[in-house]
Amino acid sequence: MKQARPLPGYLVSRYKGWKATTYDENQAWYRHLAADGQHPRAMLISCCDSRVHVTSIFGADSGEFFIHRNIASLVPPCEPGGNHHGTSAAIEYAVTGLKVAHVIVMGHSYCGGVAGCHAMCSGKAPELEESTSFVGRWMDILRPGYDRLLPIKDEDTFLRDLEKEAVLISLENLMTFPFVSERVERGDLTLHGLWKDITNGSLLNYDPRADGFVPV
């Protein structure tokens, strides 16, 4: 693999600083985690977006959360033998292997992936419709959500609504995995849908009684 390059120097410096402080001060716990394995209480499905780090928001210690991050925090439907395996594999591992108690899906405002889906579905991004577009094919997962929300009145409101719809689509798709729905029905697993406003920092939680997102 001849193209690999050294880590940029500022990251080496920062790593060495982490090693000399955070690691050294907590090495007993890190060693314990290495020897005993991880026992996370929850799986978090969050966006790759650099502006949303769930470890910070939820004060995560090492070992607490099993975190999958993909574009727009999407969960595809259960399709054995089909597409989108990375996310399905992560869910299968967390739920059947690690036996997490919670799966939390967190969307957020100004999501570039959701905006791309909107552009694609409204005919403004034909390149995303091509079969070779990985982003386009990934955002297909959200297409049913787009259709459900039509018609568009206000663009901004529609985008915020589509971001929340993405969370609901993902929760619905989670229930198509037999190993998820069985555990949810037995009470061994709970699902949670969140949407975070990156501008004002507020966090909304989907409430099925209100059929909407309410502040936590």
Add this chain to the structure above:
Amino acid sequence: MKQARPLPGYLVSRYKGWKATTYDENQAWYRHLAADGQHPRAMLISCCDSRVHVTSIFGADSGEFFIHRNIASLVPPCEPGGNHHGTSAAIEYAVTGLKVAHVIVMGHSYCGGVAGCHAMCSGKAPELEESTSFVGRWMDILRPGYDRLLPIKDEDTFLRDLEKEAVLISLENLMTFPFVSERVERGDLTLHGLWKDITNGSLLNYDPRADGFVPV
């Protein structure tokens, strides 16, 4: 979506603490990021494992890194129209959309996904061979790495080597994406392979001249 449940109380408490401190003290920057969009310098591909949080190791602020986390930090080969789209979509978005300068793949010791691959390939986990196993099909990405490393002398050494091989396989697969290899050849993108020992906190970097992993 009637199965969604309220966020567990301890997470609500932590979120409120984050909002009253980290958010409030940095709201100027969060607002700026929301209005101006993200300009991350690097994409980090890391494992879902709860014991490895790259944001902590690299002192990351909001807006610095676009982070994809999946089982074993794997990158599948470029297969338009085929499987594994979530990871490919994240890479496409980071490289062609956000124009990140670095893609950093970080593996780690005691990786459950890699151990699963080993169990599967050595015949000890027939359930992972089934076509319905999402984890098994995902770990198929690493199968060529397993074959390259045979024969097994010492089990522990083999697992650590397989974790590093996973990083190399991912770097090689990254180069199969035309939008990656073109940019690497032009000097607009650099690839980096890391392996972290979660027990002692050390960090190794793949060095093509040594054809091995050396301390950063």
Add this chain to the structure above:
Amino acid sequence: MKQARPLPGYLVSRYKGWKATTYDENQAWYRHLAADGQHPRAMLISCCDSRVHVTSIFGADSGEFFIHRNIASLVPPCEPGGNHHGTSAAIEYAVTGLKVAHVIVMGHSYCGGVAGCHAMCSGKAPELEESTSFVGRWMDILRPGYDRLLPIKDEDTFLRDLEKEAVLISLENLMTFPFVSERVERGDLTLHGLWKDITNGSLLNYDPRADGFVPV
């Protein structure tokens, strides 16, 4: 401009080393920054002193901090049409142009500029009182801080206190710029005052509740 001379050889050597390593390894990011422009998150106002390099202390990569360095990290009051324009221009550019989220003023121990102010104000450096003394006129900015701290009990303690007072004077003067105070009041900008002990490496942060500097 006939007096210009070639760069000293040791600097040429070091530059060539930087070019062949740091630049070459990070050229993708440097090119991106050149094409995309800078999006720094913070402005740092620090001293010219050769013993205080904030890029090192804060693990700064290219593109992270907009850095103004002057004698004693001073900010003059807002005086359109008047003196001290270089610093005011840098602040105006950072705040209104680049829309940084933080302005961080960092003073430090054994600051020669602050010592000069003390000497001037206590009558021991009449040459600094002359109208032709650029250093004297610059350090006039700190004169109100000197007066507030009187009387002097212990010389060393007084100097350390005056260095911290310089940070407070600068923060107060920052608030006299309408484009600063408006953003601070709206929550779009936060101000921070630091003082670094160059002997023992400690870093103090001004805390308005304690009305004093406390370890970060």
Add this chain to the structure above:
Amino acid sequence: MKQARPLPGYLVSRYKGWKATTYDENQAWYRHLAADGQHPRAMLISCCDSRVHVTSIFGADSGEFFIHRNIASLVPPCEPGGNHHGTSAAIEYAVTGLKVAHVIVMGHSYCGGVAGCHAMCSGKAPELEESTSFVGRWMDILRPGYDRLLPIKDEDTFLRDLEKEAVLISLENLMTFPFVSERVERGDLTLHGLWKDITNGSLLNYDPRADGFVPV
């Protein structure tokens, strides 16, 4: 000073990492520098731009360079009692107090301040012409350079030339300070003009024999 806020957490973490590594490993030198004072060999006048850190380019250790950073690395002419004191004070302190052997002025490509000067002088930024514009009044220093370069043939070429002209104007203005010109004439001080291309990392040096900038 009630508006001051705590340092953002990621900077606290990075500082603590620096303290536990760079500081601790070099504390003997830091303590020596604190006790013995600084003895820098050169003054560097560089831009505030976040993409140009001279400490990195010239492998600067603590104590080596006295660094002034302002918008566009400009030096105003010697005007006792007049404007622009911050920069003049820094030069006076470095040359007469610290007795540096070199003053190095470094400009760079894609300089926002120089682009602002161009916009102002060509009538495209009337707001910069107002007496209340600190950036405009600061960039007035470069106005004679703009006039000398007219007429404009190609916009991009003109901007690169204006960035280099800014370095020459600054060197010329340096010679208007008696304490500079006397030392230059006595051979106690040398002046150097550099221009850095931030895209490709090259560094040019002003050569009076060629009356142009040549690679170092």
